[in-house]
Amino acid sequence: MFSKDVYINRRKKLQAKVKSGIILMLGNNDSPMNYADNVYHFRQDSTFLYFFGIDLQNHAAIIDLDNNKEYLFGDDISLGHIIWMGPQPTMTEKAAQIGVENVKPMAELSKMVQEATKKGRKVHFNPPYRGENIMLLSDLFEVHHSKVKEMPSLELTKACINIRSIKEPCEIAELESHMATAYNMHTTAMKMAHAGVTEQEITGALEGVSMAGGGMVSFPIICSKRGETLHNHDHSNTLQNGDLLLVDAGSESPLHYATDNTRTIPVGGTFSQRQKEIYQIVVDANNISREATKPGVQYREAHLVASKVIAAGLKDLGLMKGDVDEAVAQGAHAMFFPHGLGHMIGLDVHDMEDYNDTLVGYMDELPRSTQFGLSALRLGRTLEENWVVTNEPGIYFIPALIDTWKAEGKHTDFINYDKVESYKDFGGIRLEDDILVTKDGCRILGERIPIEVEDVEATVKSGK
Template sequence: MNPTPPITRYAERRERLRQLMLAQTQGKPAVAIIFTAPEVMRNRDADYPYRHDSYFYYLSGFTEPQACLVIRTHAPDGQQHHLFCRAKNEEREIWDGYRFGPDQAQQSFGLDQAHTIETLDQQLPGWLANQQAVFYALGSDIDLDQRVQGWLDQVRQQSRAGVSAPHTLFDVRTLLDEMRLFKDADEIALMQRAADISVAAHRRAMELTRPGLFEYQIEASLLHTFRYHGASAPAYGSIVASGAHACVLHYRNNDACLQAGDLLLIDAGCEFGSYAADITRTFPINGRFSPAQRELYEIVLAAQSAAIAATYPGQPFNAPHDAALEVLISGLLSLGLLQGTVPEILANGAYRQFYMHRTSHWLGMDVHDCGEYRAAATDDQSERPWRALAPGMVLTIEPGLYVRPHPNVPERYWNIGIRIEDDVLVTATGCDVMTAAAPKTVADIESLMQAASTAAALP
């Protein structure tokens, strides 16, 4: 079941954007132009699987390529929300599948009007005439930038006839980023479904893992679970990193043989209804943590628990990171992997030998979702403060430790990479860990893997 938001939800977002545009221009007329993503050729005549632009989809719910959304704050005929899309084409539909076409798209997606994409170049110069501003994602695509510039040039050429061109350009993403940062009930439902499917995939991977398999075989089990339960695709390239590969933050090869005594780090999540999940779990390939692995793992788990406890409304975005960092440093000090005091190490950055990334990022339609991490600075501040967490925001909590061979590090810790990541929704009273069902305590992981091993051994 796909909990698709009602069409009215997209109409509400478009109207909200229109109102924000009016506020930005102090009521003066403006036009927003939002293109979907282009199709991209993989090789010769084969394209990459198509994925629509997130901003475009957020406002339209429309998934076909070759489309553009235009929002007019002032329209003499009251027709403010327009979609340009591909025309119906029986021959192309035989080859490529169903197309809505303008008439059906207008009805199905709640637009004021819909037009064929071929008419865009004819229509836009007239709509841009005598407008105060244009809202457009400048710099996202050089070909589209040139196209928009061409429309503006056509308007400027009419200046002798008393026609004025827009003289202000706003990045429409600035308004949309803030809108998308706060998830509504429909978005949360989609994200929870993505989280549930991803949890099932991680559980299945733990059950299947054993020495002698290859990383790509575990990746295959993830992909199978994603698609079997209705996810459209992985939300990002899955990381299945065993042994020393787990110390490579964005490891992608996924081709090594799993060895007994190593850990396996899996960073993988699916996309469902255009929304992403993002989970990382680390567990022993043979089903039992070694003493050294367990020591480091418990530190990371405690750091994540502290970060989640620091995630609630009013907290600055950086609070979970600060909480995790203090626990990680204290744990590394207790093992003798760092020397000094927590304040000293925070100041000199020595912890970066073992922990070199931040603890959180926004999550939504994109796995590294849009939205500012800092609030606006005041005149007396040297740098912008971290923005406060608020209900409706979704972020990851993902501390880790990555111990590469080093003369100052005991050999028993070498090549151990650990990350534990969950997706967390900020609520009115605290937070909800959307991916909590994926096992992450030592006891739960070993119990699941042992049960799977026993079941596999039964005649």
């Protein structure tokens, strides 16, 4: 938990942005794996964690905007709970840690919400994503659960996005310190990437590194020699020399701030010439798009910078042809780069996307593109100082996509399908860093994980 003043100041900012009514924030509860007492690892709701800081189950909060009062709801634990789970601070002690004066038992939450509703006061809450909270809101407002999705407050959601987008010094320090764990995870994967090792063995080792470093993984690990599948969670393959292993993995810090990095590794420690050529294009796209990442620049423009580097590099190899700018404008390059350059990162690995990814990434500033590839860009907005974003260009050879576009005759002025056919067994390459937007530009958080060809090859070979 950060200092009490951090949470007080965050709530003051929120109260200044939401006009009237009450703000309702629900924490998360345990979620059973297969029966009630065997639960998944608890993860608190990020919005509740951000404004109220309590990383425990069965809490809720209300901010009464009209009367300038804050309430923390929850119950002191029973002796039976203490026997199984150990002692916890009292509700009064927890409230004092975050600067909240009023404490209520959980049973009174419904009473306060229903009283506000009867008086015609607006009850603001963010879009729920967990079934139990959807059902709780259904009960609180006496509506069918299917109607709850229509009820979240756009005013509150926009205010939360505005506040949480800019990372405070304490958040940046937390993110920066945990990058050592990210570095350890990815260099561990490199050192293990040898013939005869399974993807599952590496995945297990990385989860162990994450837990040893302070927290669970920030998303299910992608560790696959079939890197052309963007979110490949299958770990059933055994590595062989000549394979490329794509590892997209992150860790949560003790305060739940996420890392998210990707490296693509030559199994055995030596890139083939063909692999090296494609890999270097992605390195260049990563570095050049990072140079374009600065305050006042739309991240959509940084994405297009990366796209043009990729198209130009593929043209040099004979895989694309024609005018590079026009190829990118028409989306021809997206057959090789079908996702966006990056997204926000913070308390969530895709920060705040539980609210709505288009709202977070675009707000009212610009419309989200409908063009294939560009439509997958999760962040297009104008960058501001102290935003934290990912920078993750990639090149992929997806046989099904290649076959479909070829059969449809798509972008034949820009894609050399005959040459592309010989790359259908290639796989995919993605290279991802976590970036802090600074006053004049940006910088990579933490020590950069090996990315240059020689450094990656040396790291892999050091694990023999």
